[in-house]
Amino acid sequence: AQSVTQLDSQVPVFEEAPVELRCNYSSSVSVYLFWYVQYPNQGLQLLLKYLSGSTLVKGINGFEAEFNKSQTSFHLRKPSVHISDTAEYFCAVCSSNTGKLIFGQGTTLQVKP
Amino acid sequence: DAMVIQNPRYQVTQFGKPVTLSCSQTLNHNVMYWYQQKSSQAPKLLFHYYDKDFNNEADTPDNFQSRRPNTSFCFLDIRSPGLGDAAMYLCATSRDDRPSSYNEQFFGPGTRLTVL
Numbered sequence: 700a701q702s703v704t705q706l707d708s709q710v711p712v713f714e715e716a717p718v719e720l721r722c723n724y725s726s727s728v729s730v731y732l733f734w735y736v737q738y739p740n741q742g743l744q745l746l747l748k749y750l751s752g753s754t755l756v757k758g759i760n761g762f763e764a765e766f767n768k769s770q771t772s773f774h775l776r777k778p779s780v781h782i783s784d785t786a787e788y789f790c791a792v793c794s795s796n797t798g799k800l801i802f803g804q805g806t807t808l809q810v811k812p
Numbered sequence: 813d814a815m816v817i818q819n820p821r822y823q824v825t826q827f828g829k830p831v832t833l834s835c836s837q838t839l840n841h842n843v844m845y846w847y848q849q850k851s852s853q854a855p856k857l858l859f860h861y862y863d864k865d866f867n868n869e870a871d872t873p874d875n876f877q878s879r880r881p882n883t884s885f886c887f888l889d890i891r892s893p894g895l896g897d898a899a900m901y902l903c904a905t906s907r908d909d910r911p912s913s914y915n916e917q918f919f920g921p922g923t924r925l926t927v928l
Contacts, residue, residue, distance in 0.1 A: 735919075742816075742902055742919040743855070789854060798909050800917060802854035 701726040701794045705803035713811050714782055720775040720806045722790035731793040732773040733800070734764055738786045746788075749773060760784070785810045815839070816920035818903050824926045825893050833888040833923045835903030843909045844886040845917065846878060847902040855902055861886060862909050890925075898927045 706721040724730065731750050735743040747758025754766040764775045773790060790803040817836045825831040835844065843862050847855035859868045861880045875897070877889040890897055900922045906915040 740821075740900075740922070740924065742818075742921040743904075744919070745916065748916070798915065799857060804854050805852070 701728075701730065701792050701797075701801045703790050703792055703801055703803035705788075705790050705806045707806050708804065709807045709809065711809045711811060712780055715779050717778050718776065718780050718784075718808065720788050720790075720808065722773045722775065722803060724771050724773065724790075724792045726771075726792060726794055729795045731795075732764075732766060733791045733793070734758065734762070734773075734775050735789045735791060735802075736760075736786050737789065737805075743789065746775070780808070780810050782810050782812060784808060816903055816905055816918050818901075818920040818923050820923060821921060822924050822926070824928060825890075826928050827895065828892045831890050831893055831925065833890075833901050833903075833925070835886045835888070835920055836884050837903075837905045837918075837920075838884070839905055839907075839918060840883065841905035841907050841918070842883075843906045843915070844880060845904040845906070846876075846886070846888050847904065848897075849900040849902055849922070851899075858888070860909065893925070893927045895927050898925055900924050 702725050704723045712718045733748045734746040736746050737743050746762050747756045749756045749766045757763045762777050787805045789805050791800045793800050819834045845860040846858045849855040858872045880886045902922045903920040904917040906917045908915045
């Protein structure tokens with residue numbers, strides 16, 4: 700079975716500061732990894748994905764994530780956040796044996812002026 | 813633009829009164845998913861269709877049913893909504909659901925269900 704742990708439920712940060720949202724996963728099979736963003740009362744929007752190849756993945760809105768196989772992590776980073784980045788962020792894995800998305804519990808990013 | 817559309821965006825129903833949520837897609841994807849997302853929680857998969865083949869998750873209550881009359885539309889029926897069924901319901905689509913290949917899921921904006 701696969702599982703995803705997002706280590707922080709809330710991350711407050713000031714505007715223009717860097718941010719890291721942490722995600723760890725467990726799986727006995729190979730996985731694909733994703734970060735989704737959800738704005739209030741909206742659906743999920745894909746930020747970025749890791750399928751294979753380079754472990755540093757760049758996504759939309761200036762976000763990037765690094766896949767670390769030895770630490771089973773896929774942390775999301777942005778060097779300078781904006782007020783508009785305030786949202787819920789979900790890390791997810793898709794296992795190669797079920798094809799289903801398993802989500803973490805989410806991290807609320809609160810960007811303060 | 814190709815997209816996933818959910819109607820209505822907000823739905824209010826009474827305890828025990830059947831309700832139907834709608835999802836349509838212009839992506840021509842084979843797979844359509846329904847997720848339930850309760851407040852401050854992760855989305856939870858209820859079931860999905862691969863074409864006309866229905867795949868129910870083991871822990872999805874019998875109170876939840878689904879219909880897919882054609883490729884474009886999929887409906888979520890809640891036969892007797894309880895207070896605990898109040899949630900955001902998300903529809904998603906993907907090209908395929910084969911376990912050995914990756915298929916990105918595209919999400920609709922969701923329908924927020926309130927049960928009075």
